[in-house]
Amino acid sequence: MIEPLQAKGESGIDYTGKKIGMWIFLFTELLFFGGMFLLYSIFRAQYPSEFHISAREENLVLGTINTFALLTSSLFIALSIAAIRRGNKKQSLWLQGLTILCGIIFLVIKYFEWSEKIAKGIYPDSPVLLGMGSGETLFFGLYYMMTGIHGLHVLIGILVIAVMLHFTRQDTITSQNYVKLENTGLYWHFVDIVWIYLFPLFYLIT
Amino acid sequence: MNEIEEKSFYQAMGRYRGILGWLISTDHKKIGIMYLGALLCFFSVGVTLGILIRLSLIAPGMFLSAQHYNQLFTVHGIVMIFLFIIPGIPVAFGNFLLPLMIGAKDVAFPRLNRFTWWLYLAGAFIVLLALATGGGPPDTGWTFYAPYSIESKTNVSLAVFGVFVLGFSSIFTGLNFVTTIHRMRAPGMEWFRMPLFVWTLYATGWVQILATPVLAITLLFIVLGRFIGIGFFDPTRGGDPILYEHLFWIYSHPAVYIMVLPAMGIISEIVPVFARKRIFGYHAIALSALAIASVGYLVWGHHMFTSGMSDTARVIFSFITFLVAVPSGVKIFNWVSTLYKGSIEVAAPLLFALSFIFLFSIGGLTGLIIGSLAPSLHLHGTYFIVAHFHYVMFGGAGFSFFAGLHYWFPKMFGKMYSEKWAKRGWFFLFVGFNVLYFSMFILGYEGMPRRYFEPPPQYHGWSVISTIGSWLLATGILIILSNLVRALFKGEKASANPWGGRTLEWTVSSPPPRENFIHGPVIATDPYGFEGKK
Ligand SMILES: [Cu+2]
Numbered sequence: 117m118i119e120p121l122q123a124k125g126e127s128g129i130d131y132t133g134k135k136i137g138m139w140i141f142l143f144t145e146l147l148f149f150g151g152m153f154l155l156y157s158i159f160r161a162q163y164p165s166e167f168h169i170s171a172r173e174e175n176l177v178l179g180t181i182n183t184f185a186l187l188t189s190s191l192f193i194a195l196s197i198a199a200i201r202r203g204n205k206k207q208s209l210w211l212q213g214l215t216i217l218c219g220i221i222f223l224v225i226k227y228f229e230w231s232e233k234i235a236k237g238i239y240p241d242s243p244v245l246l247g248m249g250s251g252e253t254l255f256f257g258l259y260y261m262m263t264g265i266h267g268l269h270v271l272i273g274i275l276v277i278a279v280m281l282h283f284t285r286q287d288t289i290t291s292q293n294y295v296k297l298e299n300t301g302l303y304w305h306f307v308d309i310v311w312i313y314l315f316p317l318f319y320l321i322t
Numbered sequence: 323m324n325e326i327e328e329k330s331f332y333q334a335m336g337r338y339r340g341i342l343g344w345l346i347s348t349d350h351k352k353i354g355i356m357y358l359g360a361l362l363c364f365f366s367v368g369v370t371l372g373i374l375i376r377l378s379l380i381a382p383g384m385f386l387s388a389q390h391y392n393q394l395f396t397v398h399g400i401v402m403i404f405l406f407i408i409p410g411i412p413v414a415f416g417n418f419l420l421p422l423m424i425g426a427k428d429v430a431f432p433r434l435n436r437f438t439w440w441l442y443l444a445g446a447f448i449v450l451l452a453l454a455t456g457g458g459p460p461d462t463g464w465t466f467y468a469p470y471s472i473e474s475k476t477n478v479s480l481a482v483f484g485v486f487v488l489g490f491s492s493i494f495t496g497l498n499f500v501t502t503i504h505r506m507r508a509p510g511m512e513w514f515r516m517p518l519f520v521w522t523l524y525a526t527g528w529v530q531i532l533a534t535p536v537l538a539i540t541l542l543f544i545v546l547g548r549f550i551g552i553g554f555f556d557p558t559r560g561g562d563p564i565l566y567e568h569l570f571w572i573y574s575h576p577a578v579y580i581m582v583l584p585a586m587g588i589i590s591e592i593v594p595v596f597a598r599k600r601i602f603g604y605h606a607i608a609l610s611a612l613a614i615a616s617v618g619y620l621v622w623g624h625h626m627f628t629s630g631m632s633d634t635a636r637v638i639f640s641f642i643t644f645l646v647a648v649p650s651g652v653k654i655f656n657w658v659s660t661l662y663k664g665s666i667e668v669a670a671p672l673l674f675a676l677s678f679i680f681l682f683s684i685g686g687l688t689g690l691i692i693g694s695l696a697p698s699l700h701l702h703g704t705y706f707i708v709a710h711f712h713y714v715m716f717g718g719a720g721f722s723f724f725a726g727l728h729y730w731f732p733k734m735f736g737k738m739y740s741e742k743w744a745k746r747g748w749f750f751l752f753v754g755f756n757v758l759y760f761s762m763f764i765l766g767y768e769g770m771p772r773r774y775f776e777p778p779p780q781y782h783g784w785s786v787i788s789t790i791g792s793w794l795l796a797t798g799i800l801i802i803l804s805n806l807v808r809a810l811f812k813g814e815k816a817s818a819n820p821w822g823g824r825t826l827e828w829t830v831s832s833p834p835p836r837e838n839f840i841h842g843p844v845i846a847t848d849p850y851g852f853e854g855k856k
Contacts, residue, residue: 133430133505140497144535151539151569155554158565241551250560257552257559261543 131295138299142306145269149310152262156317159254166251171321173238174259175229179319182225183311186270189218190308193277193301203291205284212281212297215304219274226267230260259318266314269307276300330736334836345440348432351834353439354418355734358727360446361406361414362803368402369799371395376758376792380785382776391775392461393476397453399464404485405446407719408577411584412495412530413442415726416523418734420499422827422834423517425508425843430501434494441491448484452477463773465574468555468566472547479548482541489538492580496530499523508826510845514605517825517849521608522587525615529576529583533619537573540566567629571622579618581715582682583611585722586653589675592729593657595823596672597664600850603656610649617646627698636695643693650686654679669821670744674725677752681717685710688763706766712759724751724802731806732820736833737813739805747801754794761788825849 160167196211237244238256245253280300283289289297331351336343344352375395378386386394417435421428429435453459456477462470471478503524507516516524544566546552553559555566594601601607623631623639631639657679666672688710692698701707732738761784766772770781777785819828826843827834 130430130505133501136504137431137434137497137501140500140531144493144497144531147532148535148539151536154569155565158562159554159560163560240546246559253553254560257554261546261552 129293129295134295134299135302138302142302145306149262149265152258152265153313156258156262159251159258163251163254166249167255168321170248170252170255171318173233173256174319175232176319178225178229179315182222183315185218185222185225186308186311189215189222190305192218193304197294197298197301200284200289200294200297201291205287205290208297209281209284212277212284216274216277216281219270219277222270223267223274226263230263262314263318266307266310269310273300273304273307276303329835330831330833331836332833346436348428348436349836350417350421350428350432350435351734353435354414354416356439357409357417357442358414358734360442361410364401364405364446366799366803368398368406369796371398371401373792373796376789378775379777380782380789388775389461392463392773393459395773396461396463397459400449400460400481400485402715403464403577404488405449407581407715407723408492409442409488409495410581410719411588411723411726412499412523412526412580413439414723415519415588415730416495416499416526416584419730419827420502420520420523421506422830422838423520423825424503424506424511425826425839425845426502426506427838429498430505431498435498438491438494438498441487441494445484445486445488445491448487449481450484452480452484456480465570466541466544467570468544468547468561468563469557471544472556479545482544486538486541486545489534489541492530493534493538496527496534500527500531503527508839508843508845512845514608515845515848516608518590518601518604518607518611519584519587519825522583522590522611525611526580526583529580529615529618533573533576533580536569537577540569540573564626564630567626568622571625572619575622575625576615576618578714579614581719583614585678585682585719586611586650588722588726588729589657589678590653591823591825592671592675592725593660594664594850594852595729595821596667596669596675597661598667598822598852599660599664600852601656602659602662603652604848604850606652607656610652613649614646617642617649621646621693624693624698627695628702640693640695644690647686647690647693650682654683654686670739670741670748671725671729671821673745673748673752674721674728677748678718678721678725681713681721681755685713685717688713700769701766703771704766705762705770705772708772709759709762709766712762717755717759721751721755724748727806729821730827731809732816733827733832733834735810735813736816736831737809738816738820739809739813743801743805747798747805749798750794750801751798754791754796754798757791758788758795759791761785761791824851 192211192215196208196215199205199208199211233239233256238248239245240257240260245256277300280289280297283296331349334349336347338346344356347353371394374386375391375398378384378391378394382391417429420426456479457475458477460466460471460474460476460478460481462474462476462478466478466482471482503516503520543552543554547554547556551559553561555561555563557563590601590607621639621643623635624643627636627640688706692701692707692710728739728744765781765784765788768781768784770777770785816832818831820832821828826845826849829843830838
């Protein structure tokens with residue numbers, strides 16, 4: 117039995133192919149973050165009490181709000197895909213806009229969290245941090261690196277969704293051809309999931 | 323038969339002419355050709371640097387200071403590893419041939435492919451810029467070991483960033499190829515009807531996808547360590563330099579398979595064609611590629627037997643290292659069995675392929691010597707490692723690159739080269755290679771330390787022999803490349819299938835038309851049926 121290997125959707129694009137490509141890209145991202153999670157687990161095993169103490173510096177309230185912001189945004193983008201599939205362009209546009217809004221809220225809160233720490237003199241290479249000892253230096257080093265690189269992913273996600281918004285308005289993304297939006301959704305969920313791991317590792321381990 | 327004049331892809335013009343037309347082309351064939359050109363340029367640069375290193379070793383201080391020597395061998399490593407041999411076979415031959423071999427029009431994401439090529443150019447440009455700016459070329463060795471790479475006054479940051487960009491180029495190549503192989507095969511091209519080169523590109527693609535990001539993040543922390551004092555690898559800040567070595571080799575051992583797997587694929591194409599015989603153990607070769615790719619992830623620790631690691635870990639890593647040699651052995655067995663009782667035609671591509679089998683066997687077996695714990699202690703810091711490494715990289719991947727170049731040259735450029743000169747070039751390359759690197763096995767076994775600017779005097783004799791080998795080798799490369807360049811301009815026109823290959827790329831004209839296949843091919847058999855053919 118020969119399956120039609122170059123099967124194309126109605127619109128002439130290889131829907132499955134594009135999604136495979138995106139999934140593979142996400143594997144890459146996973147290993148990219150995996151390197152950092154590996155560093156985290158090794159340093160945490162090496163300095164358990166220092167990590168425990170440092171984590172108290174984190175603002176649990178802001179962290180929790182941010183977790184909700186991202187989770188909600190993931191819901192919005194999933195709904196926006198459902199909407200465009202039903203052909204409801206207007207609703208999809210709204211939901212994509214709300215996703216971007218949640219992303220921006222996340223970044224703004226992150227900005228305040230970072231500035232609060234920097235105001236206290238806690239940032240990489242700062243005399244205060246170096247004075248706190250090795251475990252603390254590593255904890256906050258990891259904190260800035262991991263949330264920073266994650267934040268960069270959020271920023272990129274926001275920009276990509278903005279482009280999708282434009283595409284949807286231009287009818288490049290339609291109920292027949294929405295693989296771009298769906299892939300964007302996959303990426304956004306991934307960014308969300310990374311945060312789901314970062315949140316307990318930095319905020320809840322006290 | 324298929325000799326009707328069709329417009330080749332070289333004549334197909336887009337909106338722009340000249341260089342710009344090439345650079346913005348999404349044709350996988352043009353991208354492959356451009357990669358090939360770039361690779362050969364960087365290879366020549368790397369060889370030149372290598373010759374200078376050998377020269378300095380027999381006359382230390384005569385024309386190079388110790389610092390310049392360090393920078394020279396670092397740049398030799400960076401250029402050869404990251405600009406030539408890692409992208410190497412997949413980007414040049416993979417790009418050109420993968421869609422042709424599976425009966426597709428192009429790769430799955432042609433525009434991503436073009437972007438990948440631009441990333442490669444950008445990465446190469448950044449690396450070259452690093453040589454000319456800041457504190458000059460890096461002097462850390464190509465491995466960028468911390469903490470020295472964080473402290474060095476040379477321009478490590480920019481070079482490392484260049485490698486970071488090249489890494490993304492590599493990831494996207496892998497992503498594109500894996501998707502292409504999943505989605506773009508012609509009707510009837512089942513998994514076990516794919517040419518073996520495609521199988522190895524598939525395994526390589528996965529290694530590129532899953533290993534390279536680890537290198538990317540590790541290198542990022544070297545750069546950030548230099549700029550904002552992130553001390554993950556800096557013991558004065560609680561970090562751990564050994565951790566850098568782990569993360570580096572988690573990528574860089576699998577990277578060996580990024581280089582060698584597609585090389586094995588090329589050999590699997592050439593051997594049956596020139597033995598006029600069905601490949602022996604097709605399934606075993608295909609699956610051993612996947613086995614190498616997956617087990618190869620778990621052996622990185624063998625680079626660190628002398629760095630400080632628990633005995634348990636060392637025993638485990640050593641054991642798995644022996645394990646990963648098995649699928650390579652399976653392949654060698656299969657190639658030799660394919661040759662057995664074949665009607666062998668000793669053409670230039672086969673000579674290179676046979677050299678691969680011979681040299682890679684030496685490289686692989688010496689790998690087991692240093693992969694066992696006790697000899698590793700004695701040999702790790704010596705030229706034995708350098709010799710082993712070059713037997714695998716150059717004797718393996720490098721010779722296979724040349725094998726592929728001679729095998730597919732008629733297809734890629736539509737011209738035939740002089741067989742006589744190709745063989746002469748091969749002879750110098752092969753002899754020079756062994757004189758150059760086998761001497762290093764002896765030197766290493768006698769204990770000559772690697773990376774030294776001025777080796778102790780008792781090693782001078784073999785050192786001189788090794789350096790003479792480097793001149794022979796360079797002569798060989800010069801002959802090979804001039805022969806091919808001459809063929810470009812004065813070579814006879816190549817027919818569609820000069821070697822009698824059975825894979826799909828030989829069914830289209832040389833060079834292929836823009837759209838590859840005029841009628842989409844339908845595949846009914848495996849690609850190695852030589853029975854009943856001339
Ligand atoms: Cu290794």
